[in-house]
Amino acid sequence: MTQLPAWQPPPPLTTSVEQIRPPAPHVSTFGGTQVLRPDVVRVRLPMVNAYLLGLPGEPWVLVDAGMPGTAGMIRAAAENYHAGRPPAAIVLTHGHLDHIGGLHDLLQTWKVPVYAHPLELPYLTGQVPYPFPDPSVGGVMSLLSPAFVPGPFDFRPHIQALPPAGEVPHLAGWRWLHTPGHSVGHVSLWREADRTLIAGDAFVTTKQETVTGALAQKPTLVHRPPAYYTPNWDAARESVRLLAALPPALAATGHGHPMTEVQMDLDLQRLARNFDEAARPLRGWYLSHPVPVALPQPGTPDPLKRIVLGALAAVGLILLVDRLRS
Numbered sequence: 001m002t003q004l005p006a007w008q009p010p011p012p013l014t015t016s017v018e019q020i021r022p023p024a025p026h027v028s029t030f031g032g033t034q035v036l037r038p039d040v041v042r043v044r045l046p047m048v049n050a051y052l053l054g055l056p057g058e059p060w061v062l063v064d065a066g067m068p069g070t071a072g073m074i075r076a077a078a079e080n081y082h083a084g085r086p087p088a089a090i091v092l093t094h095g096h097l098d099h100i101g102g103l104h105d106l107l108q109t110w111k112v113p114v115y116a117h118p119l120e121l122p123y124l125t126g127q128v129p130y131p132f133p134d135p136s137v138g139g140v141m142s143l144l145s146p147a148f149v150p151g152p153f154d155f156r157p158h159i160q161a162l163p164p165a166g167e168v169p170h171l172a173g174w175r176w177l178h179t180p181g182h183s184v185g186h187v188s189l190w191r192e193a194d195r196t197l198i199a200g201d202a203f204v205t206t207k208q209e210t211v212t213g214a215l216a217q218k219p220t221l222v223h224r225p226p227a228y229y230t231p232n233w234d235a236a237r238e239s240v241r242l243l244a245a246l247p248p249a250l251a252a253t254g255h256g257h258p259m260t261e262v263q264m265d266l267d268l269q270r271l272a273r274n275f276d277e278a279a280r281p282l283r284g285w286y287l288s289h290p291v292p293v294a295l296p297q298p299g300t301p302d303p304l305k306r307i308v309l310g311a312l313a314a315v316g317l318i319l320l321v322d323r324l325r326s
């Protein structure tokens with residue numbers, strides 16, 4: 001990972017609140033869309049968001065592809081805002097199950113390129129599973145996380161590397177920023193002109209580790225990346241600081257409702273400043289075993305997976321023996 005300069009608080013925001021178009025009222029828990037900018041539409045899916053970027057009538061890009069079973073909801077949004085035209089491309093902020101769940105289904109009819117960061121490609125070309133989720137970091141969703149399939153996933157021949165210079169294919173004015181920590185090849189999308197940020201899971205706006213946070217997306221607040229799936233906390237901190245220093249006026253995240261400046265900026269600067277105290281879990285495997293921000297190597301053993309599955313098998317055996325005895 002490129003070494004970032006020491007973090008400095010950014011200068012005060014110069015755009016007034018009145019100049020920023022506020023998000024529309026919150027959409028239903030069970031799905032719906034929300035126009036955040038004329039060319040930025042949030043698709044709220046169960047537990048996660050996807051985004052349609054591009055003006056109606058022009059080439060557009062889908063960002064992320066939701067939980068398994070949600071391709072129909074994404075297609076319905078495309079029908080509404082883009083008259084059913086397929087996107088020119090799909091960009092993945094990263095490849096966790098909740099961001100690629102509908103992708104195979106979508107690619108059945110949308111024969112389009114799918115872009116991800118080069119470091120993310122081994123997870124998305126059938127080579128390497130993601131580091132096993134850590135159920136010990138706190139929260140009910142963390143306890144359930146071993147049930148989330150860590151891959152590997154295979155999206156060949158569609159999947160390819162994002163252009164190295166930072167441009168986003170088909171989207172003039174947008175850049176991708178490497179924001180690792182939650183995954184080694186995590187990217188966020190940034191448009192300087194109106195300071196719009198699609199943050200992915202670099203930070204989110206709900207407590208994704210809790211049931212109410214993950215399902216109802218309450219409360220709305222700037223929060224660390226989902227902890228059970230974050231294997232490098234130093235890198236995650238530097239990524240939050242990079243994004244806080246932009247600074248964004250609108251943050252549209254992988255989980256939670258979009259937030260605009262003032263409250264979002266205050267929260268985000270606070271998270272950037274106090275990341276180690278406020279965001280780093282008190283306990284967890286990856287605190288002492290961070291996954292390096294480097295190309296993952298096929299065949300590397302995953303000790304956490306062995307430990308968690310071994311513990312689950314032991315609990316199951318104890319329960320079985322107990323049942324047979326009674």
Ligand SMILES: [Zn+2]
Pocket residue numbers: 094096182201226229
């Ligand atoms: Zn994720």
Ligand SMILES: [Zn+2]
Pocket residue numbers: 048096098099201226254255
């Ligand atoms: Zn996610």
